[in-house]
Amino acid sequence: xxxxxxxxxxxxxxxxxxxxxxxxxxxxxxxxxxxxxxxxxxxxxxxxxxxxxxxxxxxxxxxxxxxxxxxxxxxxxxxxxxxxxxxxxxxxxxxxxxxxxxxxxxxxxxxxxxxxxxxxxxxxxxxxxxxxxxxxxxxxxxxxxxxxxxxxxxxxxxxxxxxxxxxxxxxxxxxxxxxxxxxxxxxxxxxxxxxxxxxxxxxxxxxxxxxxxxxxxxxxxxxxxxxxxxxxxxxxxxxxxxxxxxx
Amino acid sequence: xxxxxxxxxxxxxxxxxxxxxxxxxxxxxxxxxxxxxxxxxxxxxxxxxxxxxxxxxxxxxxxxxxxxxxxxxxxxxxxxxxxxxxxxxxxxxxxxxxxxxxxxxxxxxxxxxxxxxxxxxxxxxxxxxxxxxxxxxxxxxxxxxxxxxxxxxxxxxxxxxxxxxxxxxxxxxxxxxxxxxxxxxxxxxxxxxxxxxxxxxxxxxxxxxxxxxxxxxxxxxxxxxxxxxxxxxxxxxxxxxxxxxxxxxxxxxxxxxxxxxxxxxxxxxxxxxxxxxxxxxxxxxxx
Numbered sequence: 001x002x003x004x005x006x007x008x009x010x011x012x013x014x015x016x017x018x019x020x021x022x023x024x025x026x027x028x029x030x031x032x033x034x035x036x037x038x039x040x041x042x043x044x045x046x047x048x049x050x051x052x053x054x055x056x057x058x059x060x061x062x063x064x065x066x067x068x069x070x071x072x073x074x075x076x077x078x079x080x081x082x083x084x085x086x087x088x089x090x091x092x093x094x095x096x097x098x099x100x101x102x103x104x105x106x107x108x109x110x111x112x113x114x115x116x117x118x119x120x121x122x123x124x125x126x127x128x129x130x131x132x133x134x135x136x137x138x139x140x141x142x143x144x145x146x147x148x149x150x151x152x153x154x155x156x157x158x159x160x161x162x163x164x165x166x167x168x169x170x171x172x173x174x175x176x177x178x179x180x181x182x183x184x185x186x187x188x189x190x191x192x193x194x195x196x197x198x199x200x201x202x203x204x205x206x207x208x209x210x211x212x213x214x215x216x217x218x219x220x221x222x223x224x225x226x227x228x229x230x231x232x233x234x235x236x237x238x239x240x241x242x243x244x245x246x247x
Numbered sequence: 248x249x250x251x252x253x254x255x256x257x258x259x260x261x262x263x264x265x266x267x268x269x270x271x272x273x274x275x276x277x278x279x280x281x282x283x284x285x286x287x288x289x290x291x292x293x294x295x296x297x298x299x300x301x302x303x304x305x306x307x308x309x310x311x312x313x314x315x316x317x318x319x320x321x322x323x324x325x326x327x328x329x330x331x332x333x334x335x336x337x338x339x340x341x342x343x344x345x346x347x348x349x350x351x352x353x354x355x356x357x358x359x360x361x362x363x364x365x366x367x368x369x370x371x372x373x374x375x376x377x378x379x380x381x382x383x384x385x386x387x388x389x390x391x392x393x394x395x396x397x398x399x400x401x402x403x404x405x406x407x408x409x410x411x412x413x414x415x416x417x418x419x420x421x422x423x424x425x426x427x428x429x430x431x432x433x434x435x436x437x438x439x440x441x442x443x444x445x446x447x448x449x450x451x452x453x454x455x456x457x458x459x460x461x462x463x464x465x466x467x468x469x470x471x472x473x474x475x476x477x478x479x480x481x482x483x484x485x486x487x488x489x490x491x492x493x494x495x496x497x498x499x500x501x502x503x504x505x506x507x508x509x510x511x512x513x514x515x516x517x518x519x520x521x522x523x524x525x526x527x528x529x530x531x532x533x534x
Contacts, residue, residue, distance in 0.1 A: 071532050072456070072457070074454075074532040075454040075455060075456045075457070077454070078451075078452065078454030079454035082453075089448070089452075091445065102449070103449070103453040106449075106450045106453060106455035107454050107455055150453070
């Protein structure tokens with residue numbers, strides 16, 4: 001469903017953010033995208049969301065290819081790819097329900113269908129009772145749930161989450177992660193960018209893509225041993241997932 | 248209707264900004280309106296003077312009836328000509344004696360009428376420019392039984408110079424104020440876009456189309472422009488009443504100009520909003 005073919009992204013000022021990355025994310029798969037700050041995680045997500053075009057290579061999401069997509073097709077793609085941010089990005093003057101309804105309104109949803117769908121989504125993320133609360137009245141975890149519900153409003157094939165637990169305490173983080181797991185179990189693919197090692201340690205069964213200096217250095221599904229030059233520090237994801245140093 | 252609803256909400260949410268924008272547009276268009284009023288009155292005055300532009304062809308005394316009929320019908324058929332009036336020698340003398348006191352003193356004693364008969368030729372509106380007047384005069388002088396052709400060449404030239412100056416000034420002043428109004432609407436829309444940047448980012452993020460995102464800002468420009476146009480009309484009308492009552496009789500603007508002014512305000516607002524939207528949102532869905 002999502003395929004990176006030898007993708008390189010080069011920024012004119014800051015240099016190469018991603019170098020020759022190739023991987024495939026299947027339908028309804030859950031993937032941790034990890035690596036230290038500046039490793040290229042956000043670049044990968046923005047490439048999937050087609051906010052960026054690869055400098056080389058090709059990104060394919062469902063029927064959309066970065067080499068062929070036209071400007072006017074991007075909104076169609078975005079409706080199939082939900083995005084959740086670390087800082088929630090909710091509209092403060094709207095209630096939780098209105099924030100979700102906003103996403104439906106701006107994508108041309110039928111007016112009569114909006115309210116029931118908003119209530120269903122709020123119920124889905126466990127916030128049915130907080131529908132009329134403004135973001136300022138919600139906890140961090142609750143805000144992120146509203147942001148997730150909003151990302152789900154257009155029934156995306158995949159949810160991209162950029163450090164979604166970065167601003168949350170441990171309990172809230174676990175709650176939000178469990179929500180992602182539930183959504184994934186219902187058929188939505190999830191690519192969750194994080195450097196939260198606790199989260200990775202708790203879910204060793206989940207596929208991990210590890211980036212370092214813009215290179216994909218490890219893919220737990222391919223079962224390829226980690227190259228010796230990669231992640232020499234103690235925080236190597238490979239070591240965390242495998243429970244020991246790289247062979 | 249959504250773009251207009253959202254544009255109105257946006258204007259109501261930022262009343263000071265909206266008021267500033269509409270006031271600025273009104274003042275710009277008001278100055279245009281005042282200029283329009285002046286231009287219209289100058290134009291009407293010039294047209295009244297222009298109506299007096301005529302070519303007089305003095306006829307030789309030996310012209311007979313048949314030749315007179317021929318020359319009248321031929322000149323009357325020139326495409327520039329509106330009418331041809333024949334003034335006989337007797338009428339010429341009568342007119343002269345009526346208009347000039349010294350002539351009336353000598354009139355009873357004159358045995359031989361020294362004044363020639365003439366043809367007074369008036370040209371069609373729009374054909375009273377120096378070139379047309381000159382062309383017709385040259386063509387008329389070609390007739391053997393026409394002794395002399397006269398027209399106020401200096402007057403015709405002056406009238407047309409005045410008209411050109413008025414037209415050029417209208418273009419420059421009008422254009423300058425239209426530009427000011429455009430910049431003001433554009434700046435307001437830019438502020439509006441900046442104020443809603445988070446909203447726009449979310450819309451872009453969830454897959455709203457570029458047109459959907461842009462339309463409310465275009466509507467905002469249109470509303471500001473129309474409102475500015477309407478206020479400017481009210482101000483111009485106030486100025487007209489004041490001038491008409493206190494200074495001199497002034498003509499009010501034609502309905503077409505009024506409609507064009509208000510609609511022009513709207514179009515101006517929308518065009519400048521469109522320019523700002525394109526510039527501010529040029530990154531929209533650009534990969």
